Amino acid sequence: MANTLLSIRGLTKAYPGVVANDDVAFDIGKGEIHALLGENGAGKSTLVKMIYGLVQPDRGQMELDGAAFAPTQPSQARQSGVAMVFQHFSLFDALNVAENVALGMENPPKPRDLAKQIQEVSETYGLPLDPYRTVGTLSAGERQRVEIIRCLLQDPRLLIMDEPTSVLTPQEVEILFETLRKLKSEGTSILYISHKLEEIRALCDHATILRLGKKVATCTPAETSARELAEMMVGSSFATPQARTVETGEVLLEVRGLSLPSPGGFGTPLRDIGFEVRAGEVLGIGGVAGNGQDELLAALSGERTSKPGSVLLKGNDVSAMGPTERRGSGLLSAPEERLGHAAAPNMSLIENGVLTAGRRRGLVSGGFISWPKAKDFAAEVIERFDVRTPGPGTAARALSGGNLQKFVVGREILQSPEVLVVNQPTWGVDAAAAAAIRQALLDLAAQGAAIVVISQDLDELMEIADRFGAVNEGRLSELRPVSSLDMEQIGLMMGGAHDMEVAHADA
């Protein structure tokens, strides 16, 4: 290809015990949007880190625009015109947009010039952003714009984007895609990493699929079905959650007038949240990240207590109870942040099993922990949820994100909860594992549990939830049956315009 920007040949990188990338080769053309697809642990991040100079390959070479390219650190990659937007933002909440951008630059211009540049770029690419806003007050979508603008200011030839849409509303995704297409038309190449197959089919010119560190195929996504793509990623076909008939029973969890002040400087206060979930029902709560999801989970798990009468389990007031007592009465939860919140990074899976299952699974009696029982429990979770790990004695932090997620969700499900609240149950989990987790949640509901799924993945909510609501700035929208909703309405609910569809549609 004469128009090749980046050519990768035989790239190999091994870590102790795993070959993250094995002889990977593909080309990215100039002005091409190239998708990188693969399960968790398929080696996408390692590959991208090598291109961005964070990791050096063991073998193989790269050519950028015909010249040998072997960056040993990110600054070198940036000088060669490679920029990257990470999945997790590295921004300082207390600083404003321009200051944050300046922090990432080698030689930042004067603040006023920089602010002007930011404004120019943001107007050119349709990414409205005020350079003087404090980052702590920005939504996740706006924060991502800060990161993108930071990259665009370097005039990149290749822009790498790692799962950029996971934090965006459908409307924001459209804006982002417009920007990316504009960049493409100007000749910038984009390497786009995502799990969302439909997006890739809509946006990308070519897709390279990795599986277990090896390249499986390069294809044209527009001509390949989402199902085919998924099967190439996984290497086999997988079960999609079964449709089911919902027979709901009594109300298990009722939340009434739940309001809580913001836990910290940049948290979200909860404002008058009310809903009820019945036995056998799955309630989906969507919303853009940072609109009260974490706070809602903390209020339900018992990490934060609320005023009497605001959280009722089977009619009993549990508002004043802590996490241990709520677990005892059957209300279990799994938070979004796996490392450090749902699990202790340096502790083994056995110990992490005791973390929530001590009482309900009888791992603790008379205050003493039975380690053999705890080990059996961890092994059971590992086996039932196909957690890939050398064994239950492994430290939580040694597991890949998806595998730890399976462990965390499995740990709660195996305690047979009556009400289960999960936040982002399949965040960063590969398609097969995500399907397994969703199926497990549906099975649990079928056994008569009430389930609240808080998620930013709308497809997931549409797939498993019976009713849907969205949080916006700590308020919960009206709940609607999923079958009556389309994407447009959901987007408006997430934006907080509950009863203003008409006005918005006209605008």
Next chain:
Amino acid sequence: MISLEKRQQPSQVITAITPLIAVALTMIVGGILFSFYGADPVESIRVIFWDPMFNQQFAGFTRPQLLVKAGPLILIAIGLSIGFRAGIWNIGAEGQYIVGAICGAGAGLAFYPSESPLIFPLMILCGALGGLAWAMIPAFLKVRFGTNEILVSLMLVYVAQNILISVSTGLLRNPEGMGFPGSRNFKQWDAAHNAEIIANTGMHWGVVAAFIAVIGAYVMMARHIQGFNIRLSGEAPRAARFAGVNPGRVVFLCLGLAGLLAGLAGLFEVTGPAGQVSGQFNAGYGFTAIIVAFLGRLHPIGILLAGLLMALTYIGGELAQLMLGLPGAAIQLFQGMLLFFLLATDVFTNYRLRFGKREVLS
């Protein structure tokens, strides 16, 4: 180029051998240090580590000292290690030790010269409560007002030292002591004397308490949910709250236990080896115990061994001053080196060294 690479899992092997490496490095660098003072490095290391136990001439005197010195160090370090595991940095054990000694001694002296067998148990109880109460101050301030327990507990050491000087020249001064500062001598009052249980071994009730504390701490940290919660709070505070651990309770529990054990150590010291409340009775055990706790990897069995080792350097250090004329400060430096090297080698528990840069091969 040398770089550090994070390990997938903390290395168990390294955790176990770092104390040994640290001791070896301390011996080498300490030997070099001593040679600058004109002492033969090999001989000075031998005097510190070997002679106290095995020298035919004076090991008979120094050997019992091993338990006498190790007892309070271990007792205090066990209490501190529990807090350190939870990320609660109580560095004021010296103050809790002093206050425990004062309270226990005061409670006993109030009944002088009674020979009731209840006197000594009462003193033990009051010693423990005194240390506990002193540790409750930083605990309360931390939980209620969010103060930093490191600063508060440390500053309370100086308060305690001033109280000690005050009571040894005032409230608790021996009325028959001809005006000299210091309380009555407990060695001359059988009901309150913490005597050796077996003669010439150094084994007194404080050493027994230290052994019990080692076993108790081991059981609690390894098997009991309370110990699990403490470790969890230190490893991942958010996960601990999610698990249902009340952070305030952990603060009270950890500081309380540390204060209790330090207070006990003080009481056993003042009624035994020290003999009386005086301005100089505290020998810095509360601070040295911090080194012992870390040298022992915050693990009860490790602390037992580390306490004995540290006691050895105390005794050996005194011998070295006496026999080789090494200055006392050099000995303290030597003990400090142990902690320094331990913390330095500790990095390799979670990281491994990589030499050279990996080149891209074609």
